[in-house]
Amino acid sequence: MLHVNSRLAPETVVPIGWIAVGDPARLFSPDRHEELWEVQRDLDFPGTVYGVPRTSSMREIMARQVEFYGAHLGDRLLDAPADSEV
Known part of the structure; x- marks a missing residue:
């Protein structure tokens, strides 16, 4: 990694x-x-990945993650062209 x-x-x-x-x-x-x-x-992993200071609590970090993923709740899968690799 x-x-x-x-x-x-x-x-x-x-x-x-x-x-x-x-x-x-x-x-x-x-x-x-x-x-x-x-x-x-x-x-600065927390700042780079989550946009929060290192001193942020996991509760704050996970709230940001929930907000991020929640914003995609209504997303839908698009059909890929037949010649594309998925």
Whole structure:
């Protein structure tokens, strides 16, 4: 997985279950949480993905998600052209 606000060098392979984080990205195995957090903390995942400060509660973050998905409640699936890949 490549974390938000991170840049992976061309040709880099991220093993399954590992996390690439930073700019340039460093690879972390799943058991290196503390080291990962040192790099990841300043990349502002909540601000980038949800548009909220890091100090926001999960209640506030999830309310934004509900609002986002709720806005698409009336969406309908369009037929894809016969020659397209879906």
